[in-house]
Amino acid sequence: DVKVTQSSRYLVKRTGEKVFLECVQDMDHENMFWYRQDPGLGLRLIYFSYDVKMKEKGDIPEGYSVSREKKERFSLILESASTNQTSMYLCASRGRQGSQPQHFGDGTRLSIL
Amino acid sequence: AQSVTQPDIHITVSEGASLELRCNYSYGATPYLFWYVQSPGQGLQLLLKYFSGDTLVQGIKGFEAEFKRSQSSFNLRKPSVHWSDAAEYFCAVGAGGGSYIPTFGRGTSLIVHP
Numbered sequence: 001d002v003k004v005t006q007s008s009r010y011l012v013k014r015t016g017e018k019v020f021l022e023c024v025q026d027m028d029h030e031n032m033f034w035y036r037q038d039p040g041l042g043l044r045l046i047y048f049s050y051d052v053k054m055k056e057k058g059d060i061p062e063g064y065s066v067s068r069e070k071k072e073r074f075s076l077i078l079e080s081a082s083t084n085q086t087s088m089y090l091c092a093s094r095g096r097q098g099s100q101p102q103h104f105g106d107g108t109r110l111s112i113l
Numbered sequence: 114a115q116s117v118t119q120p121d122i123h124i125t126v127s128e129g130a131s132l133e134l135r136c137n138y139s140y141g142a143t144p145y146l147f148w149y150v151q152s153p154g155q156g157l158q159l160l161l162k163y164f165s166g167d168t169l170v171q172g173i174k175g176f177e178a179e180f181k182r183s184q185s186s187f188n189l190r191k192p193s194v195h196w197s198d199a200a201e202y203f204c205a206v207g208a209g210g211g212s213y214i215p216t217f218g219r220g221t222s223l224i225v226h227p
Contacts (some may be wrong), residue, residue, distance in 0.1 A: 005157075
């Protein structure tokens, strides 16, 4: 069974801090995704990676960056956290084909004070 | 550009009643279609998927969905809802390319009354 593990379920940080959210998958998937989920807005794609060191901006990349140095790990970085980045963050992975479903982690609920 | 519409933000049903959650998509070719469920505080879990063949697809937890090309719809159904089905449901559309980014609907929140 595919497992996508996000390093923290809950995280509290202060404005201006640099925040790292980590995601690891164990199925050798090429594609990995970071989403942000807010009430009434559904899932919004922040960044997407289709291979090691490869990334593409999603719908809302401002204020975020990503790193994919190894195939199994995809990190989301908040360069200077702000209160409007308080949200639920979801990581997902998927195999090579678009017909394959995504597999999601349990999410990280991030609060920026 | 592709899009997915889930017209119902909230749906309330009584336990034991039947359920239908609506999903309409816009895509130029035959899409890959998915339904996911998200229980409170959890990530999304795949319920079922369609990409070819029989237009009636069976999934986990007793759910099924029907692909209707003429209506650009992929509605999710369950004949008898259980209290544990209370959750957020997301419809998504994908395509064949390996780097294709799926598009999600905004979700439907299901409330189940005892």
